Amino acid sequence: MDEKEFDYMNVIPLVDVMLVLLTIVLTTSTFIATGVIPVELPRAAKTNEAAMRTQTIEIDRTGSVFLNAKPVRLEDLRDAICSLNRSVLVLIRADREVGLQAFVDVLDVVKNLGFQKVSLQTEVKR
Numbered sequence: 001m002d003e004k005e006f007d008y009m010n011v012i013p014l015v016d017v018m019l020v021l022l023t024i025v026l027t028t029s030t031f032i033a034t035g036v037i038p039v040e041l042p043r044a045a046k047t048n049e050a051a052m053r054t055q056t057i058e059i060d061r062t063g064s065v066f067l068n069a070k071p072v073r074l075e076d077l078r079d080a081i082c083s084l085n086r087s088v089l090v091l092i093r094a095d096r097e098v099g100l101q102a103f104v105d106v107l108d109v110v111k112n113l114g115f116q117k118v119s120l121q122t123e124v125k126r
Contacts, residue, residue: 054089055081057110061095063102078109089117 057077058066065072067080081090090110094103110118 054091055084056091056093057106059092059094059098059102059106061097063098065102065106074105074109077106078113081110081115082113084115086114086116088115089119090115091119091121093121 056068058069060066065074065077067077072080092103092106092110094106107118
């Protein structure tokens with residue numbers, strides 16, 4: 001029996017598959033590049049403002065600690081935030097000249113109390 005050899009290879013199905021893959025890659029890379037998928041959220045009649053409130057802890061260049069713009073000693077910070085809901089966002093703003101130990105002391109108090117949402121505010125360099 002003589003077998004007939006292929007004279008050419010049909011590449012049309014291969015091109016179709018590659019175009020589909022390219023479409024998928026371009027679509028997903030758009031979502032990754034923008035960082036968000038546009039979603040219109042439903043509205044509620046009333047919000048729980050206590051849960052949505054952010055607690056701000058600031059440390060100035062001398063190492064003084066402020067809770068929501070009110071001065072507080074580091075020893076009293078634990079008592080001041082102890083009664084807060086642990087799902088509240090705690091924002092720490094520290095002066096760039098402050099010693100690392102002052103920042104670590106404040107962060108240690110916040111983390112030991114079990115706050116899960118802790119953020120450090122920075123400024124974007126332009």
